[in-house]
Structure formats: C-alpha cells, structure tokens
Amino acid sequence: MQPRISMIILGVRDLAVPIKFYAEGLGFPRMDSPPEVAFFTLNGTWLGLYGREALAEDACISPQGSGFETFTLAHNVHSEAEVDDVIRLAEQAGATITKRPEKVFWGGYSGYFQDPDGHLWEVAHNPLFWVGPEDDKDVR
Template identity: 40%
Template sequence: MSEVPSRLSAVTLGARDMAGLRRFYRDLGWEELPASDDNWAGFLLGGVLLTLYPADLLAAEAAGGAPAPAGWSGITLICNVDRREQVDPAFAAAVAAGATVVAEPVDRSWGGRSAYFADPEGNRWEIAWAPGTRFDARGALIGLDG
C-alpha cells in the first residue's frame, strides 16, 4: 500500500489579482467559502477544493522563490457536465462571467463534446461532456466507463 493516498484534494491557482479572480469565480455562481479573503480564497467543487492564493506567496512556497511563469502553464482544469447539451450553455455562462474564449464548443474525436476558456489570469478550463462519466450526488467524478 502506498503512503501517498490516491486522491486529489485541492488545486491552488496563484493569483496576481486576488480580488478580480475571486469575483470571476463568484460570478460563475460558485459559492466561496466563508473563510475567504484577499489572502486566501476557496471554492468547494464536488469534493475538490479550488483555492486562490497570491502568486508571489505561492511562488515563495512552491517554487523556491522563482517567479511564476507568464503565459499558459500547460495545465488545464476540467469541469465535466452531465449531458452533451450542457456544454454550450455552461461555456456561454463562463464567457458571460468574464472568461476569454480559447476554443468554441465542438464534438471531439473521442466521442465527447468540449470547449476551452481562460479565466481572467489565463488559467485554462475545459467544459466537457465525456461518454461514460459518472458522478455522485455532490458532483464528484466516481467513474469513467469505456
């Protein structure tokens, strides 16, 4: 048995503009945790905690003080929806909240449908429907058939 449990508990985004990034995620309709402020903010998303932390402080902790890289990091966060027909309206809601369009919704060669947007600081999100995804009552991914 591994000493490292096979789970993802939280994802932290380094924020250059905490107030603006907090506002964007609240404008998506996501509930911010009561302990949030401009030094740390959290959003519980189906069993995974999305946290926002000032980029300079995160760099000091996680990158040995090296500055945060500019541009896309190569990491994409994914918000899966329950049905194919939910991709387009979810994508439109993100854009209405201030997201930048990266790629419009399309049917993918792997059988699903997805689109990409960037939050106000360039973090990439994919809104996706994938055949065979299963979620529990709180929205946590519990399986992927196929």
C-alpha cells in the same frame, strides 16, 4: 498512499478579480478565509486562490511564466447542451473562450476557456466517463 486531489490552488495576479469571476460569475460557494486567500467549496474538493508571487515564494520557484502552463482544469457535465451553458456562463463572467464547444476526436463534446489569470478550463461531456451524482445537473 490513497490517490486524491484535495485542493487546487491557483496563483492569481489580483485576488479581487478571480474572486468576482468564480463567486459572482460562476456561482462557486465561497468559504470564510483570511483576506490574503480565497477558498471555494467544490463537489469533493476545494478551489483556492492565492497571490501568484506569494504562492511561487511558498513553493520556492520563480513567479515568472507565460504561455501554456502544462495543465488544464476539467469540468465534466451531463450533456452537450450543458457544455454550451457552462461556456456561455463563463464568457458572461469575463472568461476568454479559447475553443468554442465542438465534437472532439475522443467521442465527446468540449470547449475551453481561460479565467481572468489565464488558467485553462475544459468543459466537456464524455458519454463514456461521468463523475458526479446523477441528480447534479446544475451548471453553476
């Protein structure tokens, strides 16, 4: 097996709300897709949005759940200033900021936001770990 994550699919309550958040608010490029799902092209993977109930049904589990869902999505950037920029962009798009950016115990700088469905995103600058092309400095 070659380890990789090909696509991240988030179960959402009302497809129109997160589509607006990710496409218009954060500037994620949307792909053509059937009306019951939305796909966005990311650098090296894709993000999918699908109805929470339908996704739970497809996985044969209950759609009920609350609180921390046991994972976060992480977006690593080049600098502390870029962390601030992305958090500000997310907040302007309607995200709930759960942790304002700050220096953290592991030597980096990070903050957290929740998208309209409560999915947690960490935005971080880690001076020891960067994945992405050197010229990729666009926060959107």
